[in-house]
Amino acid sequence: MRDSSPTARCPAHAPADHPAIPSAKTGVLLANLGTPDNHDYWSMRRYLNEFLSDRRVIDYAPWKWQPLLQLVILSKRPFTSGAAYKSIWNVEKDESPLMTITRDQTAAIADSLHATFGDQVMVDFCMRYGNPSTISKVREMVQAGCTRILFFPLYPQYAGATSATANDQFFRALMAETWQPAARTVPAYFEHPEYIEALAQSVETAYAAATDKPEMLVVSYHGMPQRYLMQGDPYHCQCQKTTRLLRERLGWDESSITTTFQSVFGPEEWLKPYTVKEVARLAREDGKKNIAVIAPAFSADCIETLEEINEEIRESFEEAGGEAFTYIPCLNDNPAHISALCSVIRENLKGWIVRPEHRCQVVSI
Structure with missing residues (x-):
């Protein structure tokens, strides 16, 4: 998105051959x-390779991780991830x-x-x-x-x-x-008052539109290995505070809202409880037949919300006996x-x- 400012010009007092400089x-x-860029195999492979090669995302030693990534994961995962993207793809804009x-x-x-x-x-x-x-x-x-x-x-x-x-x-x-x-x-900006207010308004709007008020609000955040928390990453604590501030703004008691984590990857333990398992437990053990799920860690709806929450996690809840599942969209361009x-x-x-x-x-x- 380019701006509409005046064109570049030569600075005052500069020689005639000085390069033009745009206004500051x-x-x-x-x-x-x-x-x-697309949901075909090679587009998915390029994207996943860049993403999963980031040492901030997967911090295993490259000599151990890269052979597994290149020879095994990137041979199969582009197909499954591509199918997931295809199910939510904006066909009209092809993106x-x-x-x-x-x-x-x-x-x-x-x-x-x-x-x-x-x-x-x-x-x-x-x-x-x-x-x-x-x-x-x-x-x-x-x-x-x-x-x-x-x-x-x-x-x-x-x-x-x-x-x-x-x-x-x-x-x-x-x-x-x-x-x-x-x-x-x-x-x-996890505790910014206007961010919390926007989240609360989205919950209130969804609850007002529901035929029956959900019995539980599941606040689902993207997961990370438990090890990262032990190494000093503040993510878990900031997620918990976001949930608390949201609950306080809504004026609810603690029994009406719970924090969970989704998108587990790999063999090690991640932050718990896992959303996909917790929604099933709520239905099967706690008898919660009507829940809502919100994902405050995402500023825009994406594969983790539109496909994972609204399809996989919804299915886990319903298979465990749940009846009404409300996904509250991300704040997007609200x-x-x-x-x-x-x-x-x-x-x-x-x-x-x-x-x-x-x-x-x-x-x-």
Whole structure:
């Protein structure tokens, strides 16, 4: 998403052959996990190879992990993952829902920020894995005249495998620039009041629309190995706090809401309870026949929500005797969510950018 600022020009007092320089501005670069370009075998293989080769995601020694990945996992998984993506693919736009939603979020945020700051700001998005790449978007922003870039990983809760690896890639992109822009990264916003409010409103809307009020709200977060928590990753604690703040805002007691973790991968123990098992236990042992599931760790609906939660986890609940399953969509481009994200951005732009009407006026003497 390019800006509409004046074209580049030669600096004042510079020789005629000096390269043209665009007017200075501040870039806001949103970042999400990523998406394959298509759901065919080779598109999926390229995407999964990049994703699963990231040492922030899988930290096993390469000599042990790469042969298994290249010879076994990437021979089979592109077929199953491709089928999952195909089931949720945006056929009209020929892209994954994550791409569609992230683009819509970016457009809404750009409109809001431009209304406040005008052409001082340029807003765009990138993906950690796949396209548009972080490196390509940083390059575009520098070429457009961004002397400062605010990098915003769209993960409410910090984790090494999400926020940190997105930041890593941003820093790598900066390393390739001759004239590096000043840079800031946005920290996790898991307890931001507007984010919590947007979550609460989405729950209230879903409950109001339900024929019968769900007996339990399952707050499902993406999982990670238990070992990462022991190594100091704050993700688990930030997830628990998000759930607590959501419960307090809703005014519910602890028996009405529970925290779980999904998307387990590999043989080692991950954060528990596992969502897919817990929803079955709720139906089979606790007699909960009507539940709702929300996924606050995802800023946009994606394969883990549209396919895993709304298909696999729903099936686990129903097979255990559950009757009514409500999936509460991610906040996506909901106006309350866009407002919350813009508030986080404005807070992190302080000292860098001011409203046009607050600029100092130059007076001739």
